[in-house]
Amino acid sequence: MSIKTEQRWLRLVNASLIVLVLLWAIPIIGLFISSLRAKSDVLNSGWWTILYTKSRLTFANYKQVLGGSKYTFVDSAGRTVRASGDNLSRAFINSLTVTIPSVIIPLLIASAAAFGFAWLIFPGRKAFFTAVVAMLVVPLQIALIPILRDYQKIGLTGSYLGIWLAHTGFGLPLGIYLLYNYVSTIPRDIFESAFLDGAKPLVVFARLVLPLSVPAIASLAIFQFLWVWNDLLVALVFLGGTSDVAVLTQRLATMVGSRGQDWHLLTAGAFIVMVIPLIVFFALQRYFVQGLMAGSVKG
Amino acid sequence: MAEEATSKNRALAHGGLATLGRLAVSIFVPLVTFVVLWGGFIFLKESKAPPALIAIIAIVWGVGGVALLFWVADWTVNRFPPAIAKRLQPFVFVGPALIILAWYLFLPTLRSLYLSFFDAQSRNFVGLANFVYAFTDPKMLESFVNNLLWIILGTGGSVGMGLLIALLADRSRAEKAFKSIIFTPMAISFVGAGVIWRFVYAYKPVGESQIGLLNALLTLFGAEPQAWITLRPWNNIFLIAILVWLQTGYAMVIISAALKGVPSSIIEAGRIDGAGELRVIGSIIIPYIFTTLVTVSTTIIIISLKIFDIVYTMTGGQYGTEVIASMQYKQMFNYYDFGKGSAIAIVLVLAVTPVMWYNLRQFSKQEGF
CATH class of the missing domain: 1.10.3720.10 (MetI-like)
Structure with missing residues (x-):
């Protein structure tokens, strides 16, 4: 193989590897990003939109799933909301x-x-x-x-x-x-x-x-x-x-x-x-x- | 003379007492151990202490208990006369494992076989009725077809992707980084992976903005969004994709190690003879690593055969996605039919017997036993 075809071959190898690795990693990345987004954001727009629109990240989801049954939090409009947690900490x-x-x-x-x-x-x-x-x-x-x-x-x-x-x-x-x-x-x-x-x-x-x-x-x-x-x-x-x-x-x-x-x-x-x-x-x-x-x- | 006799008698009596005492002690010590451990168990079961404290006590009690049992068993064996103690000694080490294996795997196989000939409450003998059910019921037939699909596509997909990535990575400079990303899902539970992929497959009606990646891509190209998880019969393939995503890393690691073992001299020889890269892979590398491919495939076939968690989390067996293990679970816990549940478990065991037979043959060839 000439050096030129070998280089082209190597580039092809790396390109296909990058595609495959992205295929493997994107579902996990999507999960992680979504877990940090506010409820209304997650339910109304895809997680990838944070790449091109401004949106705030929050730990509220984690608080709610870790919290017990008497979990309260302040929502985006400033109201205090009572919701039942999932007690994942237990x-x-x-x-x-x-x-x-x-x-x-x-x-x-x-x-x-x-x-x-x-x-x-x-x-x-x-x-x-x-x-x-x-x-x-x-x-x-x-x-x-x-x-x-x-x-x-x-x-x-x-x-x-x-x-x-x-x-x-x-x-x-x-x-x-x-x-x-x-x-x-x-x-x-x-x-x-x-x-x-x-x-x-x-x-x-x-x-x-x-x-x-x-x-x-x-x-x-x-x-x-x-x-x-x-x-x-x-x-x-x-x-x-x-x-x-x-x-x-x-x-x-x-x-x-x-x-x-x-x-x-x-x-x-x-x-x-x-x-x-x-x-x-x-x-x-x-x-x-x-x-x-x-x-x-x-x- | 008389004095000598009495002292001998005394010695004998003393010896007898000592033996008796030793015997008493060697019964007493295990007994105390048992009582202490049982007390701990009752305490853990009834206690209303905070969960974290209970957890710590449970861990210390459980792990310490096992170590203590080993020590006490060894101690007890050494109370015996040396000749007997020497014979009993090995069983201090292998005994616990053998008892647990007998209780949890060996006897259950026989007991399940027995139960599979009885009705739901295990009261009346029903002959082969449960097996007739297992091989003729439409739901069961559906689960056989699906399980076959899992075995073929799940194993083929994982091994194929694993081989592809291993071959590609072998030729790349960033091999380690690529491989460790593909490998990561191995640490993730089937349930966690189920949630990850449910989110990728998430569906919203036409017109709403799609939050699932797959449907977002579809709508981007102007196609209609699909409810993947309920889309018969393709939904099975979307569930199997999760297994492939999880198991490819395993296949890749093993295959990759085998690739490193292919002597570069034969690869070079092939190249000098004018073979292209694909030819080298197909005619030299793959035959060379064939046994590895078989081993990896066997492992993943067994995993696919017993697949349960993914189906349970994603569909609960609805929409035509039932598999053998999910049917077994349903018979046990939804219908409380121990007869049918046992019969299905026996079917699973029968399915792995070829692998078991192969393992045993390999083992009997092994030296040193």
């Missing part, structure tokens, strides 16, 4: 309460199991691990009805413990599988010298395996975090719809139903749901990509 706390243990508990259990499978000898080791591999792709829908019946019997429906355990169960196959692949590559000598020194397995696990597996645990933590925070189905089934416990995704889905045309609120609500995963994602992208590479099929 849902935000609920989401954190559901997510943090739903990430740490399966990580603890999965890393212990991965250590056991990789470095301890016991009957049924191969059969059990084969079962773990088989369960990698089992759709979690299969568990909804039986587990819901169990929960109703022992009073776990609508409880945090119930949903932590559910997320633990559904996250374990991938967790054990990925961590096993990582833990089993730790050099044998490290363990042997520790065991020769008389260290107990629990000590070896806590002092050696956990610190050495930090990269794998980190990438798994991001997976599980995004999965749990963004989950709707498991929360709908096991947590129930009461606003005491409902998480962000549930509240947002409800808002779509009840406030389908209130775009100023929906956009603000959607952004609140997105903000934490986006921060985590950008801060820890490196680990996330490593985890993806390690192979990810989740049930």
Whole structure:
């Protein structure tokens, strides 16, 4: 190829990339801009009009969706208006309460199991691990009805413990599988010298395996975090719809139903749901990509 | 002599007492742990403290509880004589995982299969009636067709776009920046993405100013605005576009890494032989990364098969957009029919068995087990 055609080729590549990237980014930009516009602006003109007309931005939408039921605000004409908020701040706390243990508990259990499978000898080791591999792709829908019946019997429906355990169960196959692949590559000598020194397995696990597996645990933590925070189905089934416990995704889905045309609120609500995963994602992208590479099929 | 015997007896008695004491302690400690954890659970359930405080206590209780359980299990096992303790030890580590997996995935598969032969309240045996429903009901057939559309277009779209962007980005200097923007939607929930795209598809009657981007573009070119979400049968494609928007980043990252592994020597050889860029891509690069393309496709096929959130948020399954998972949810929570709901779940499991079988075969080839 001559240098000239190569340059032209490169320009074409970059131009098509820019078009594609815009296609991907514009919906998010539109959402964010709309969430900052006043109600009447959002409902009467497209968000792109702020590029060529003067309009004011406001946090009122965020105040309303985060606020509780007795939310009041001053509208553009200066009147004080009472409106019902969506109490997303409560849902935000609920989401954190559901997510943090739903990430740490399966990580603890999965890393212990991965250590056991990789470095301890016991009957049924191969059969059990084969079962773990088989369960990698089992759709979690299969568990909804039986587990819901169990929960109703022992009073776990609508409880945090119930949903932590559910997320633990559904996250374990991938967790054990990925961590096993990582833990089993730790050099044998490290363990042997520790065991020769008389260290107990629990000590070896806590002092050696956990610190050495930090990269794998980190990438798994991001997976599980995004999965749990963004989950709707498991929360709908096991947590129930009461606003005491409902998480962000549930509240947002409800808002779509009840406030389908209130775009100023929906956009603000959607952004609140997105903000934490986006921060985590950008801060820890490196680990996330490593985890993806390690192979990810989740049930 | 006699003295010796009594001291021996005393030692024996002492040993017996010690064993008994040890046994008592090793039952007592787990019991106390259990009571403490259960008390915490009841407290969390009944407490009327402010939500933030409850949240913090719940987190400490939940995470600490699991760590404590591991420690207590290990402690208890070590009360046993060394020979037995050594045999039990591995189960301290794998036991909790196995119990939870059995409860949450393995047994439910069998239990769902069992329930699928019973009626709505799981009282009367109905034979294959629920499966007859699953494979003949018009709504179910609609959901099968739609799900097939999701699998074909969702997977094809994501992998195709991912491949295209990976190939383009590979040839650009700003590769990282481009890729990270395409990758961003991976962090966004299906529900959030649903809202983002509902807004793009938003519809207002002719004459009003359109606030949805797609209709604004249409009217700009003089066409009539459309209510995309209710527009049969095309609305399915507009929902699938959301999945493509979300999953392309995943496909792109994996494919991009595979592209870096294609040896430049064979690409150069192809070029020297006079192959154009498209020829190089089609005859050298794609065959080289084919296994990667299969892996990525499998993952996205499974995601499309189980798709629920997007449909639930966007249409609730109305306007001819029902999919298998949304039908299952409806049978469970709208009609309280556990028989039909279980039968549909079994259909989903059957659909993934080829992938499961493939995974198991790959695994059995693996060394070291």
